[in-house]
Amino acid sequence: MTVQLEQQQVLVVDDEPGILAKVSLLLASSDIQQVITLSDSREVLPYLRENPVAVVVVDWVMPHVTGGELLQRITTDYPQIPVLVMTAMGDVDTAVSCMKEGAFDFLTKPVDPNRLVASIRKALQVSDLGNQNRLLKDYLLGDRLRFPDAFEGIVTQSKKMRSIFQYIEAIATSRLPVLIAGETGVGKELLARAVHRVSGVRGPFISLNAAGLDDFMFSDTLFGHKKGAFTGADSQRDGLISAAAGGTLFLDEIGDLNHSSQIKLLRLLQEREYYRMGSDLLLKSDARIVAASNMDFEALRTAGTFRNDLYFRLCAHEFRVPPLRERLEDLEPLVQYFVASFALQQGKPVPAVSPNLIPALSQCSFPGNVRELYNMVHHAVTCNEGGVLDIGDFPGLKPAPARSIQITPGENPLISLFGRFPTVVQVEEYLIAEAMRLTGGNQTAAAEMLGLARPTLNKRLKHDRQ
Numbered sequence: 234m235t236v237q238l239e240q241q242q243v244l245v246v247d248d249e250p251g252i253l254a255k256v257s258l259l260l261a262s263s264d265i266q267q268v269i270t271l272s273d274s275r276e277v278l279p280y281l282r283e284n285p286v287a288v289v290v291v292d293w294v295m296p297h298v299t300g301g302e303l304l305q306r307i308t309t310d311y312p313q314i315p316v317l318v319m320t321a322m323g324d325v326d327t328a329v330s331c332m333k334e335g336a337f338d339f340l341t342k343p344v345d346p347n348r349l350v351a352s353i354r355k356a357l358q359v360s361d362l363g364n365q366n367r368l369l370k371d372y373l374l375g376d377r378l379r380f381p382d383a384f385e386g387i388v389t390q391s392k393k394m395r396s397i398f399q400y401i402e403a404i405a406t407s408r409l410p411v412l413i414a415g416e417t418g419v420g421k422e423l424l425a426r427a428v429h430r431v432s433g434v435r436g437p438f439i440s441l442n443a444a445g446l447d448d449f450m451f452s453d454t455l456f457g458h459k460k461g462a463f464t465g466a467d468s469q470r471d472g473l474i475s476a477a478a479g480g481t482l483f484l485d486e487i488g489d490l491n492h493s494s495q496i497k498l499l500r501l502l503q504e505r506e507y508y509r510m511g512s513d514l515l516l517k518s519d520a521r522i523v524a525a526s527n528m529d530f531e532a533l534r535t536a537g538t539f540r541n542d543l544y545f546r547l548c549a550h551e552f553r554v555p556p557l558r559e560r561l562e563d564l565e566p567l568v569q570y571f572v573a574s575f576a577l578q579q580g581k582p583v584p585a586v587s588p589n590l591i592p593a594l595s596q597c598s599f600p601g602n603v604r605e606l607y608n609m610v611h612h613a614v615t616c617n618e619g620g621v622l623d624i625g626d627f628p629g630l631k632p633a634p635a636r637s638i639q640i641t642p643g644e645n646p647l648i649s650l651f652g653r654f655p656t657v658v659q660v661e662e663y664l665i666a667e668a669m670r671l672t673g674g675n676q677t678a679a680a681e682m683l684g685l686a687r688p689t690l691n692k693r694l695k696h697d698r699q
């Protein structure tokens with residue numbers, strides 16, 4: 234769950250544009266890419282309200298809002314953001330007062346480039362660690378979600394699923410791709426929609442299923458084409474990537490993508506740029522990519538059918554949705570939810586669910602996962618007329634075998650002793666009788682052996698004699 238350095242924004246504030254340009258260049262050449270500069274200190278607080286900034290570097294002396302005032306506001310309102318202060322006044326008093334106010338570091342102008350880069354790197358690490366700590370704390374503190382509405386319609390009681398919800402919240406502000414793995418029908422698309430909702434982007438959620446698309450179909454559907462690009466291209470097509478502007482592009486069945494399409498997708502992910510078919514005009518995309526597949530990527534990569542570089546681009550954030558058979562605690566709430574919604578759709582009273590049904594369903598392996606259960610319940614509710622949904626409403630479903638424990642006498646000393654597995658009362662009686670026998674009837678010694686008070690043993694013996 235690490236927050237990648239690539240996405241961590243460094244905000245540099247100085248009223249001298251020349252210094253801002255120098256610092257940007259220095260940081261870019263030191264592989265710190267996400268640098269935002271502001272020369273008007275009045276814009277800093279509004280910017281922080283809207284953007285996930287990891288580190289702030291401020292000049293101490295600035296018109297309008299001074300570095301000191303900013304430092305105070307940031308350390309109060311955003312205690313998780315380390316603030317580095319730069320100042321031309323290398324005096325001890327300023328250094329002491331800004332460190333007292335909670336600055337992360339203090340750098341004297343002209344700033345030594347190596348020292349500045351080293352200090353920002355350290356601050357980024359601290360910020361990243363802070364993020365992880367907060368996430369971990371949230372996780373340990375329990376089940377709380379910050380955006381429960383985003384997960385509405387995903388029915389679950391599974392801890393594994395709740396951890397996925399928390400992971401989705403943790404990566405919400407990142408714009409890096411997300412890869413969702415899991416068998417068919419586990420709910421990958423539902424979770425992709427949750428990623429979209431939690432991230433709060435304004436654009437739409439656009440879905441493209443890559444299964445069975447050849448390179449031409451994939452390119453045309455995703456990137457669109459220019460009018461006249463090929464026979465039959467009577468008008469321009471914008472493509473789904475254009476439709477997903479400012480939103481999320483969900484690429485389903487990504488493991489099916491052929492080699493040429495993989496290269497085009499890789500370019501889109503690396504450069505955030507693409508061409509419509511038949512056009513030389515380079516277009517930009519800001520859509521967030523969420524991809525899903527029910528295939529085993531390790532096997533695909535080993536077999537050479539899926540490019541390693543594309544995989545590593547896609548899996549900046551990655552999670553696996555467990556199959557239904559690994560979260561059987563979800564069976565009952567899902568059945569109840571589907572029964573109620575299908576009955577409502579069909580204008581029927583909601584049938585009761587027989588207590589035998591869930592144990593019987595628990596025997597199924599559900600290769601089609603929640604989708605398979607959905608279809609089974611749909612069929613059962615449609616056919617049911619008795620008002621109670623039972624095993625008979627599910628073709629081929631067998632009752633769960635009665636729970637009987639077979640123990641052979643040789644395997645268990647209790648069975649050898651009692652002839653069958655004894656009850657608690659039988660064991661108590663046996664223990665008391667044995668203690669009395671071994672102590673020659675001495676109740677005090679027997680009570681001690683049994684861990685009982687003597688009056689208790691006495692009472693038990695009297696009771697047994699009655």
Ligand SMILES: Nc1ncnc2c1ncn2[C@@H]1O[C@H](COP(=O)(O)OP(=O)(O)OP(=O)(O)O)[C@@H](O)[C@H]1O
Nearest residue numbers: 386387388416417418419420421422423527603604
């Ligand atoms: N936890 C859930 N609560 C309610 N409905 C669910 C849940 N999980 C899955 N479903 C339903 O099951 C069906 C399959 O879900 P979805 O399409 O998200 O699965 P998928 O993993 O994307 O499948 P595929 O790999 O075949 O594309 C949908 O009708 C979805 O609404």
